Amino acid sequence: MSKYKVGVVGIGLVGSEMVKVLRQRNFPASEIRIFATRERTEEINGEKFKIEVAGEGSFKGLDVVLFAGTEGSKGASKLHGWKAVEEGAFVIDNGDDFRMDPRVPLVVPEVNPHHLSKDKKFIANPNCSTIQMVVALAPLHKKFKIRRVVVSTYQSVSGTGRAGLQELYEQAKEVVPNYPDIAKMSQKPVAYPHRIAFNLIPQISGLSDDPAYSGYYKEEIKMIKETRKILDEPEMKVTATCVRVPVFWAHSETVNIEFDSKISAASVRDVLSKAPGIVVLDNPGESVYPMPVEIGGKDEVFVGRIRQDVSNPNAVDLWVVSDNIRKGAALNAVQIAETLIARNLLKS
Numbered sequence: 001m002s003k004y005k006v007g008v009v010g011i012g013l014v015g016s017e018m019v020k021v022l023r024q025r026n027f028p029a030s031e032i033r034i035f036a037t038r039e040r041t042e043e044i045n046g047e048k049f050k051i052e053v054a055g056e057g058s059f060k061g062l063d064v065v066l067f068a069g070t071e072g073s074k075g076a077s078k079l080h081g082w083k084a085v086e087e088g089a090f091v092i093d094n095g096d097d098f099r100m101d102p103r104v105p106l107v108v109p110e111v112n113p114h115h116l117s118k119d120k121k122f123i124a125n126p127n128c129s130t131i132q133m134v135v136a137l138a139p140l141h142k143k144f145k146i147r148r149v150v151v152s153t154y155q156s157v158s159g160t161g162r163a164g165l166q167e168l169y170e171q172a173k174e175v176v177p178n179y180p181d182i183a184k185m186s187q188k189p190v191a192y193p194h195r196i197a198f199n200l201i202p203q204i205s206g207l208s209d210d211p212a213y214s215g216y217y218k219e220e221i222k223m224i225k226e227t228r229k230i231l232d233e234p235e236m237k238v239t240a241t242c243v244r245v246p247v248f249w250a251h252s253e254t255v256n257i258e259f260d261s262k263i264s265a266a267s268v269r270d271v272l273s274k275a276p277g278i279v280v281l282d283n284p285g286e287s288v289y290p291m292p293v294e295i296g297g298k299d300e301v302f303v304g305r306i307r308q309d310v311s312n313p314n315a316v317d318l319w320v321v322s323d324n325i326r327k328g329a330a331l332n333a334v335q336i337a338e339t340l341i342a343r344n345l346l347k348s
């Protein structure tokens with residue numbers, strides 16, 4: 001069996017989960033080299049790794065490099081992503097710097113593996129909230145043709161990396177002893193614009209300056225544009241409201257889907273229960289539905305509360321939960337690398 005030389009750039013929540021997933025799935029790696037902003041040794045799942053500083057020539061000889069650095073002009077993908085391609089590697093990038101770049105396929109392996117090709121060596125992983133939604137939308141769109149999607153998200157603080165987890169933990173420790181006078185808090189929010197402990201924040205990332213999306217925050221626009229690109233439906237009607245919630249792991253979503261014609265909840269349940277990567281957990285009478293406390297650490301996209309929209313015979317409502325660090329980031333990236341191998345695109 002061929003073995004591949006793998007690089008991972010960034011060793012935060014997503015990067016370290018990528019290394020775990022590569023090992024858990026026995027990815028055929030002859031070596032895994034890890035890069036970050038400074039040299040050190042790190043232990044991941046009991047295995048010690050030497051961390052190198054990414055720079056000119058770092059990626060020579062590597063077959064595939066998974067990027068999990070921070071986004072923006074000083075981020076790893078902007079500084080090193082295309083260089084890694086020039087140095088011969090396939091790149092799978094987790095950030096949003098290049099997702100809408102026409103040169104870059106945006107891939108969820110269960111949905112659009114056909115977007116991968118040997119001459120498109122820079123590949124993007126979609127946004128975590130988009131990934132779990134399109135895994136559910138794609139089989140329904142294929143069978144019934146979707147006309148419009150209205151999604152609201154309930155996104156965990158792990159979506160903000162280690163800083164988000166730490167902020168919720170520290171704030172919760174301060175709020176609990178002060179109950180019921182919970183307004184009394186000395187800690188100022190850093191990772192978020194407001195206190196996240198025992199609160200909901202209807203803002204993820206900054207406000208868009210695109211007049212076509214007046215009033216939308218950028219995370220909401222990512223969900224709209226990325227869904228259209230992945231499903232090859234540039235005109236699909238999608239709207240989103242993204243909310244940060246005081247949950248450590250896993251993102252949840254309510255998704256209202258309107259189809260071209262009348263649809264039954266039973267037929268939607270049937271399609272979803274046979275679709276790749278989905279587990280249907282839907283027994284409302286017994287209070288069975290997916291919840292973030294149970295889904296954190298799992299790989300699949302979990303769907304429940306499948307029901308006819310009483311206001312529209314052409315629409316259904318779903319509740320979709322998935323681990324944003326696994327399927328929403330690390331696992332999806334590793335599955336893309338596995339798909340490159342399965343489609344004979346990655347050469348060792």
Ligand SMILES: NC(=O)c1ccc[n+]([C@@H]2O[C@H](COP(=O)([O-])OP(=O)(O)OC[C@H]3O[C@@H](n4cnc5c(N)ncnc54)[C@H](OP(=O)(O)O)[C@@H]3O)[C@@H](O)[C@H]2O)c1
Pocket residue numbers: 009010011012013014015035036037038054067068069070071074075076079094095096126127128158159160161162163324325328329
């Ligand atoms: N968290 C999620 O749910 C999620 C989901 C989907 C996508 N993503 C995306 O995945 C990426 C990583 O997220 P995260 O939550 O793991 O972030 P994180 O915990 O903040 O970790 C960021 C890592 O990137 C490294 N880094 C930053 N700039 C770099 C550079 N110029 N060169 C090399 N390494 C650099 C940092 O190095 P040091 O350790 O040396 O500081 C750190 O290891 C982000 O783009 C994020 O938007 C996150």
